[in-house]
Amino acid sequence: MKPTRPQPGLPSRQQILEFIRDSADPAGKREIARAFGLKGQEKIQLKALLKDMAEEGLIDGKRTAYHRMGGVPKVTVLRVVDVDEGDAIAVPDTWQPDDATPPPRIRLIEKKGRGGALSKGDRVLARTEESNTGWRAYPMKKLAVREEQVLGVVEIDAAGKAWLAPVDRRIRHASPIADLGGAEKGELVLAEPAGRSPRSGVKVTEVLGEPLAPRAFSLIAIHKHGIPHVFSQETLDEAQRAAKLPLSAEHREDLRHLPIVAIDPVDARDHDDAIWAEPDGEGGFRALVVIADVSFYVRPGGEIDREARKRGNSVYFPDRVVPMLPEVLSADVCSLRAGEDRAAMACHMRIDALGKVTDWRFTRARVRIAEVIAYEDAQARIDEGRAETHLTRLWDCWRLLEKAREDRDPLELELPERRVVLDEKGRIAEIALRERLDAHRVVEDFMIAANVAAAKALEAKVAPVVYRVHEPPSREKLIALKDYLSTFGRKLAMGQVITPGLFNRMLKDVADDAEKALIMEAVLRSQTQAYYGPRNAGHFGLALASYAHFTSPIRRYADLLVHRALVDGYQLEQPVPKADLPRTSGLSDRDRDDLGRVTDAISKAERRAMEAERDTIDRYVAAWLSARVGEVFETRITGVQKFGFFATILGLGGDGLVPVSTLGSERFHYDERTQALSGEETGTQYAVGDRLRLRLAEANPLTGALKFELEEGGSAPVEPRGRPLPLKKRGGHMVGKRGRPANIRHKGKGRGKR
Numbered sequence: 001m002k003p004t005r006p007q008p009g010l011p012s013r014q015q016i017l018e019f020i021r022d023s024a025d026p027a028g029k030r031e032i033a034r035a036f037g038l039k040g041q042e043k044i045q046l047k048a049l050l051k052d053m054a055e056e057g058l059i060d061g062k063r064t065a066y067h068r069m070g071g072v073p074k075v076t077v078l079r080v081v082d083v084d085e086g087d088a089i090a091v092p093d094t095w096q097p098d099d100a101t102p103p104p105r106i107r108l109i110e111k112k113g114r115g116g117a118l119s120k121g122d123r124v125l126a127r128t129e130e131s132n133t134g135w136r137a138y139p140m141k142k143l144a145v146r147e148e149q150v151l152g153v154v155e156i157d158a159a160g161k162a163w164l165a166p167v168d169r170r171i172r173h174a175s176p177i178a179d180l181g182g183a184e185k186g187e188l189v190l191a192e193p194a195g196r197s198p199r200s201g202v203k204v205t206e207v208l209g210e211p212l213a214p215r216a217f218s219l220i221a222i223h224k225h226g227i228p229h230v231f232s233q234e235t236l237d238e239a240q241r242a243a244k245l246p247l248s249a250e251h252r253e254d255l256r257h258l259p260i261v262a263i264d265p266v267d268a269r270d271h272d273d274a275i276w277a278e279p280d281g282e283g284g285f286r287a288l289v290v291i292a293d294v295s296f297y298v299r300p301g302g303e304i305d306r307e308a309r310k311r312g313n314s315v316y317f318p319d320r321v322v323p324m325l326p327e328v329l330s331a332d333v334c335s336l337r338a339g340e341d342r343a344a345m346a347c348h349m350r351i352d353a354l355g356k357v358t359d360w361r362f363t364r365a366r367v368r369i370a371e372v373i374a375y376e377d378a379q380a381r382i383d384e385g386r387a388e389t390h391l392t393r394l395w396d397c398w399r400l401l402e403k404a405r406e407d408r409d410p411l412e413l414e415l416p417e418r419r420v421v422l423d424e425k426g427r428i429a430e431i432a433l434r435e436r437l438d439a440h441r442v443v444e445d446f447m448i449a450a451n452v453a454a455a456k457a458l459e460a461k462v463a464p465v466v467y468r469v470h471e472p473p474s475r476e477k478l479i480a481l482k483d484y485l486s487t488f489g490r491k492l493a494m495g496q497v498i499t500p501g502l503f504n505r506m507l508k509d510v511a512d513d514a515e516k517a518l519i520m521e522a523v524l525r526s527q528t529q530a531y532y533g534p535r536n537a538g539h540f541g542l543a544l545a546s547y548a549h550f551t552s553p554i555r556r557y558a559d560l561l562v563h564r565a566l567v568d569g570y571q572l573e574q575p576v577p578k579a580d581l582p583r584t585s586g587l588s589d590r591d592r593d594d595l596g597r598v599t600d601a602i603s604k605a606e607r608r609a610m611e612a613e614r615d616t617i618d619r620y621v622a623a624w625l626s627a628r629v630g631e632v633f634e635t636r637i638t639g640v641q642k643f644g645f646f647a648t649i650l651g652l653g654g655d656g657l658v659p660v661s662t663l664g665s666e667r668f669h670y671d672e673r674t675q676a677l678s679g680e681e682t683g684t685q686y687a688v689g690d691r692l693r694l695r696l697a698e699a700n701p702l703t704g705a706l707k708f709e710l711e712e713g714g715s716a717p718v719e720p721r722g723r724p725l726p727l728k729k730r731g732g733h734m735v736g737k738r739g740r741p742a743n744i745r746h747k748g749k750g751r752g753k754r
Contacts, residue, residue: 010045011036013053027074072128078106078137080122083228083310087601088118090126090137106135110600118142119226119608121149149190150175150202151223153211153702156185164191164202167211167220169703179203188216190223211702214426217619218317220702221612228311229322235303239326241581242297242304243333247343247366251574255346256368259390260290262336263443266374269321271336272554274344274369275446276390277397283353285397289450290367292334293343294553295563296574298325299581300588309598312605314555317616318420323555330554338372345563347450347550351397355404360453364572379439394442401445409501410543411527413520418653420620431624431652447551448542454550454562455536461569464587464595466561468549470530470539472498481526488515500543518689531603532558534595557602561591618704621654625706626699632711637690640677642670645686647694647708656706658686658694663710 011019011032019035020027029050033043078090088110091103106128108118118124118139126137152164155174162177167188177183178194181204188211191202208219222229231239262274272292277285298304308324315322323330336342344367350359370390373381381387382395414436421430451468458465473481475494482492485506496502503523510516527541532549539547550566553559567573568586576583591598635647635656644659660668660677667680676687686692698707 009036010038010042010049013049016049016053072104072106072130072135072137074129075125075127075140077143078108078124078126078128080108080118080120080124080226081105082120083118083226088122090124093123104135106137109136109138118604121226149192149205149223151188151190151208151220154180154183154185154187154189154204164189164204165702167702168224169705176201177204181205181207183207187211188220212623214422215319217616217623217701218320220619221317221616222315222322224615225608225612227315227322227608227612228307231307231326232303235307236326236328238303238581239297239328242299242302243328245297245576245581247341248574249366251364251572252343253346253363253365255288255290255344255365256341258288258367259370259388260288260367261390261394262338262369262372263375263378263439264372266376269316270323270330270334270554271369271372272334273443273447273551274336274367275394275443277351277393279393279396280350284358285351285393285400287349287351287397287446287449289347289349289446289551290336290344290365291347291450291551291559291563292336292554293345293364293563294325294329294334294560295345295567295585296343296364297329297334298560299576299583299585300564300591302582304329305582308557308560309601312557312602313609315609315612317613318422318620319426324557325554334554336367336369336372338369341366341368345550345566347453349449349453351400351449353400355400355402355407357449357453360457362454362457362566362570362572364567364574375437375439375443378442379437382438394446395438398438398442398445401449402441405445405448408543409499409504411500411523411541412504412507413524415520415524416651416653418617418621420617428620428624431621433651448544448547451548451550452544452546454566455546455548458548458562458565458569459546463565463569464534464592465536465546465548465565466532466534466558466595466599467536468530468539468547468558469533469535469537470541470547471528471537472540473526473528477526477528481522484522485519488519490519500541514691529607532599532606533603534599557605558599561587561595561598564591615704618654619701621652622699622704622706623701625649625654625696626701629696629699632693632695635692635694635708637686637688637692640670640675640686640688642677645677647692650691654706656694656696656708658708658710 015036016032019032029043029047032038032050033046036046038046072092077093079093080088080090082089084107088108090106090108092106106126108124108126110118123143124139125141125143126139128135128137150164150166150171151168152166152175154177155163155165157163162180162185163174164177165174175191175198177191178201181189183189183204188208189204190206190208191204194200194203208216210216211220221227258276260274260276262271264271272294274290275288276290277287280286298308304325311322311324314324314330325334334342336344344365346363346365346367348361348363349357352358373391378387378391381391387395417434419432419434420428421432423429455465455467478492478494478498482494485492490506490509492506507516507520507523510519530539530541536546538545548562549556549559550562551559553563564585564587573584573586633649633652635649637645637647638655639646642660644657644661644663646655646657648655663677663686664679666682666684668677669680670677674687676685678685693711694708695711696706697709698705700706
């Protein structure tokens, strides 16, 4: 709001305070003088008045931007200290009115769909405003990393001076340690600035131990990304009370007689879904997808719910899981264990002979899982003809769902996912690509059918829906894909309707496996990022008009919200006999009125988890390779910049840099249009997609960074994008022509995360 123009003449103290308060922009000496029409001698008097007001404790700040004492500048740097109900809570990065006045807590209002989630310790430049409900701010720019706490390793130089070597590869310089806090050389520590100036160094606040010890890599990611990982005692106490809730037979359908099975990874920490099917006598099937009834135990407004909202989802690392819910719920009471009675939300479906889901209903049920089977074991039983009837029926039902899936023609991108296998002591036993079995597809298609049923059921009830949205590729990304495909002599007509099937047909036309992998990655890069939201925009990748996540409420808050909406829509409320727990298990009034608020927050939390999981895998890969420095690997170039190019080891993953300074004595030029490095004398080129043999020069487990170098004597690409390379010799180098690439990185997400 633009303030009313003040009357000319030297203003009073109160007039200055009101102007500073009401000004939409920073109010400094110049703005105050202009507003009151001051000139000449009056400006000198204003300067003295402002100095007096500062000495009297009425205002604070600089000549260019004053604010009232105890207030906050209009534009200032804020530091995030907490995340509450999806909103980041911040305080001024520097605060010194007096020791007795605590800094104001400011709620940061982030624009929807912009950037990643703010985490504890992040610093932002923000525009602030004060209202009757308190302070709030609107971020303008996220500032460079300089967290209140920095994670690093203690190093001691030859002179005996201590330094903190950061584990975040984005921080390029070590910081002097002013206070070791009992830490010793080589230990992983948390530290914070020792003073306002960077020259003050840092002081160690916590010693975490051996940086290369088992479980250290995930700990680094947890601290780096600000992932909440410690439950308050109040949350744990409430979880213990909730775990003792009785399963009322009166309000639950009894499904314990059915041979329902859970098919999960062999190392699964929890089991939140299970399936069953039997023929209906008409060529179709009756099917059940039963999901842990988390909404019965985690009710809106309670301590567990507040913590689950803050976390958004569980985060899975090779050595540990940071659960969304306390362990007594996530790994015990809510987990669908074999042979034990459990509370479940049941999705009953009718699947016709064409694989179409023709009918559905949802109930609260009591189940007793017949068996928890590993994917590999279930597949072996089917392949070897020794599967029980209930298992073969699941496969028979799936073949109908598979037929409907083929008719729908969703996007089919088979991209590798790295799997880290640890031994009993937490050490790396193996890093391999995860095998894709029919058993995975069976479970995935049952889950997709239930997710669609949940979305459509809520739409029919005119109830709020948390959709899983995957929008079609943007025009800009399609143009980039079109340009990239042209380097292979392939076309993408921009005038046609873009469907997942269009991409599938394009990939089927590629005979060469290496070229297909590159185009598949380029298609992936053209896709938008999926998110949660209350507005339905369909799921492009799955070729579905309505899609929600219903099947994993133990590890995803979005699914819990869908369960609560189903409780309301199907009138499945079960009163709690205990007065010390929230009584309702449906949606809260707050979520019903503003579902976009929480879906934005959990979408950001999901991106945070993905980054943390990927960083940790990178560190494990670097640790695995650290014993193989000096070996030569088959690699493919994944990105090119003017300072060098990035390559990944085929069949293993792990991106590493080849600095341009190591490519030889000739000068290399970077072509932004083709994303290639070209030798000035020989014409040697390095472009995305080129396959070549590289020597591993460095592997840093702490940062996850790898560095490669050419084989001794130099190395030109041996296979550009999977095509035979017409080579000719120039000046001792083998050279050939390249085209335009796309820089792609991908980590598979497993079932149910689409």
